[in-house]
Amino acid sequence: MTLLGDTLAELTLALLKIPSETGSEGPIAESVLRRMETTTFGPRVLRHGNAVLTLPVADHRPVVALLGHLDTVPARQDGPPRREGNVIVGCGASDMKGALAVMLALAETLDPDSMWAQPMFVFYDREEGPYVENGLGPLLERFPETFARIRLGICMEPTSNAVEIGCLGTLHAHLTFHGQRCHSARPWEGKNAIQEAGSLLVDLAQRQPVDVWFGDLLYREVLSATMAFATGTRNVIPDVFALNLNYRFAPGKSLETAYQDVLDFVAGRAEVEFSDPCPSGPACLDNPLLKRFLTLSNVIVQAKQAWTDVARLGVHGIDAINFGPGDGKFAHQRNEQAPVDALEDAYHLLHRFFVEEFIA
Structure with a gap:
């Protein structure tokens, strides 16, 4: 030493x-x-x-x-x-x-x-x-x-x-799915808010990183579910289900374009509220x-x-x-x-x- x-x-x-x-x-x-x-x-x-x-x-x-x-x-x-x-x-x-x-x-x-x-x-x-x-x-x-x-x-x-x-930019999107509350023994009497998110979650699981090149440098844009929340208790069909999506995007992309990327992915399937936006470097x-x-x-x-x-x-x-x-x-x-x-x-x-x- x-x-x-x-x-x-x-x-x-x-x-x-x-x-x-x-x-x-x-x-x-x-x-x-x-x-x-x-x-x-x-x-x-x-x-x-x-x-x-x-x-x-x-x-x-x-x-x-x-x-x-x-x-x-x-x-x-x-x-x-x-x-x-x-x-x-x-x-x-x-x-x-x-x-x-x-x-x-x-x-x-x-x-x-x-x-x-x-x-x-x-x-x-x-x-x-x-x-x-x-x-x-x-x-x-x-x-x-x-x-x-x-x-x-x-x-x-x-x-x-x-x-x-x-560096990558980042933002969070709070997605809210709505259903109808009911007893879990009779789910046909309501609408399960968690299951309303099913198609979006399938699309998210199948979504591949988007590669963005700056010369020889590779940045990978990714959209990930990081948190989930539901109302009610274990024997209640929830009427509200929420997901947090974290989006990481490449240099050169504005926050406005990043917001639109998320909205295009959600495609009206949930309410969207953005938070904690950080620009790319x-x-x-x-x-x-x-x-x-x-x-x-x-x-x-x-x-x-x-x-x-x-x-x-x-x-x-x-x-x-x-x-x-x-x-x-x-x-x-x-x-x-x-x-x-x-x-x-x-x-x-x-x-x-x-x-x-x-x-x-």
Whole structure:
């Protein structure tokens, strides 16, 4: 194990030991603020609510933002945060306390005056909650001119140090089917609302993913039933049955078109009420700073088959990608973990990106 690996492991463990479930990010925000204040970026660091960010200086250099969320999902772990050999275990290790440790280590080692690009550090709250409560939104509203200077955003989502381009949009559709209530011993006296959904559920089971290509990147649009509800008790034919459908749609598709996709599928067979719409994130394949990073790093490039704040940044005209040391398959899992080697690799790739003057 290297000295850098030990440092990143200790930083990750320190962050894991601060509970930070969504809505309770105050203590970790304060800890990150105090640590950032000791770096060379300290004079330009500030706290806004439970978010911490650095403000870039006014010069000609492009601004590249590193963005990481402070919160985690509720903890479901077998024991306290710990190191097991080359792996850090704890709630948020993969999503994304390990990435936060990389960001802090970069802030502590980069020289702001000796880089071709300016790093902007953004630590924000409430990413794991509803779209409208996400803490990045208030920052974009409070500091519009600062964020407008960003030429590339790097959302430090768990990607196993691959670059994941864009992201899927998402929305929920609450479907309501109506019947007529009666005793289950005499079902002919009513109409079963659950069975009214039968043809739609058959169609849903037979529906195949819709493949959308951006160059060599494949996004798969999917429509899934995720929850079901019925009125009454076990001996009553229900008069109301409801389904929640979750639709994931590709970059380039508007929310309005996504709504229409769902309505076309339902085809009048149920009442439809939409909620929690989140736009898709653009695939910024032509961004020159992204091309520079890919040339330098030679990492895997793939589509983001999920939603991230790349979409929120895209709404504000900011190109962004997903790149982080965490492994998505461990995110939100019991005994969530992050390998120290991946933390080191992410640090080295980003450090080199900021200090490398020329790429042949």
